Amino acid sequence: MRSLLSDLGALTGRRVTDDDLRTSLAKFNANRREVCALYRLRAEQPWQVPSAELYALVRAGNVLDVDDHTAMLRAYRATLDASPRRPKDMARVAVRGCFCEQPPLELIKTLERSGCFIVDDDWVLSARWIDGDIATDGDPLWNLVLAFLERAMPCPSLYELRKERGEELVDGVRASKAEGVIFAAPSFCDPALLDQPMAMACAKAASIPATSFLYSENTGQFQVIREQAGTFADSIRLS
């Protein structure tokens, strides 16, 4: 981390102090709190926070200044509070497999149009990578290292030693009250595709309905996916 910081300093011509880092940690803590609050709201009232909106909003944080992004998240939240949407009867699903290559927005809209409320997902994980705040006192780099090592979100690209693969999926499904899981992995994504058999087995053992399909970032045809997801949603609602 210190080498990285030094290299970045050389690249930008700006030496970063510990106080600079603490300030940055605090800003990203605030941002992460807002992101996670919206995720919780979506799990509770998915009709209020359509996933296509949430995804676009959170992904915008990859290119915006963190303070601007936090303000945008708060403004969105205020809009939701001011104009509540009407509840709908749709199947509640968790989507997995997209942690790295991000799905096209149309794919998410397709899943929602097919009758699925997405109440849990693994998109734009970097926005909520750390569970909770990172301490802003003491050595900021050390705090960052500890947070990454000990409080990172489970992810197919991280070696999992603490739990059996798939357990975190079941935990996520239970926490979000999802009724089923859709595995939507990008073609040729080894971590997601290698993870899938283990996650599917765990879902099956926990009696969680699941279905799977592949997509690619430039996928333009969604009719097949819509039919598959729609059938899956129907099977959940009718069971």
Added chain:
Amino acid sequence: MSSIATSVRKDRSQEQQKALIADYYRRLGALAAAGQGAPWTFVPGNLTELLLTFDLLPVLPEINALQSGMRKTSGEQVLHAEKLGHSEDVCAYVKASIGAWHQGNVGPTGDPLPKPNLLLLSYTGCFTFLKWFELLRGETKAPTVMLHVPYQAQGGITNEMRAYVVKQLRETVIPALEKVSGKKFDIDKLREHLRLSALAEDDLVRVLEAGKHKPSPIDGYFGAVYYVGPIFTAYRGTQAAVDYYRDTWVEIEERIARGEGPITPDGPMGEQRFRLVVEGPPNWTHFREFWHMFHSEGAVAVASTYTKVGGLYDRGFRHDPDRPLESLAEYCLNCYTNLNLSSRVDLIADYVRDYHADGFVVHSIKSCDSFSAGQLLILREVEKRTGKPGAFIESDLVDPRYFSAANIKNRVESYLQMLGQKQAVGGHA
């Protein structure tokens, strides 16, 4: 083009190699028959000397997969895994290994394999290794120990990287091996295995560097996979490996003295019209057919990167009995799979120059995203640096569905014709 012979010709070292590999599987079979387990681990970053110190014999899933590929049984294993829900797009070695486990855990020679009593996950740059052992852990319920080897992202090894690996060896790996074997760690025993490793490594380097001779007495890719077999499996650090590489070097020296080329499965190689460097692992399911496409056109591989995935000994590394854990750490850090793209380009460009190659071939593996990513960039960069033309062909490791013989043959022949035309115009390619 000559046809493929119905019987296979082998030289002395290949016969010895075959006997060593057969004996390795017999010993694993005996362990399984006795109801004993064995540690499972990977070739890159293997800690064979350390395992031998505890009288443990490793099982190497990728060796099992490739041996199954050569024996035409991997296709069924891959299909079996896909029926269990594994994707068509992922590493075929992984699927062959999962399939074999579900089909009774029998090795490629028909001998049963011991169940894992430890999954020793030596992680040296191939990301799939992590997922592979997570999958096997789920299947076998065996305890897992991970040796995390930092990637050479900056193109070198720092003292901190070495110390980090040594610390893991001391605090995690050795205690786990003590527990599994019921034996205390004996560093002097380890030193003796490392001494034997270094002796074998000296002769292996002589054998592989013989490709610098004209004509080359070896095929440094297809033929050399036989040479690296024993040191890639369970023989590094043994007297058997020392003897094998000494005998092999004597055989090669004799061939150099007689001005002879390598023995191919179809007989002694004739005129060597093209000297090639090859990047990437071979296809195992059609190994002979693949080799035939080259040697029948007078193309000999003088050097390859695949023969270095078990250790870059030709770049100077040796296991060192005076620095036992440090040299094991350096071995892991120096694995070819742990090098960044820039270092891989350097290595291939050096081979093209040092082995006086006319060109180089990248054999890209369809299901190996970890290793194949960046190979087109490697191709362009090596061409730029050496001025030698490269060829790009694609098939797979052990999934027979992805070996399209007609397409590959067409591409190889076109490439070699182009080299021939360059020779005709300029005197050499």
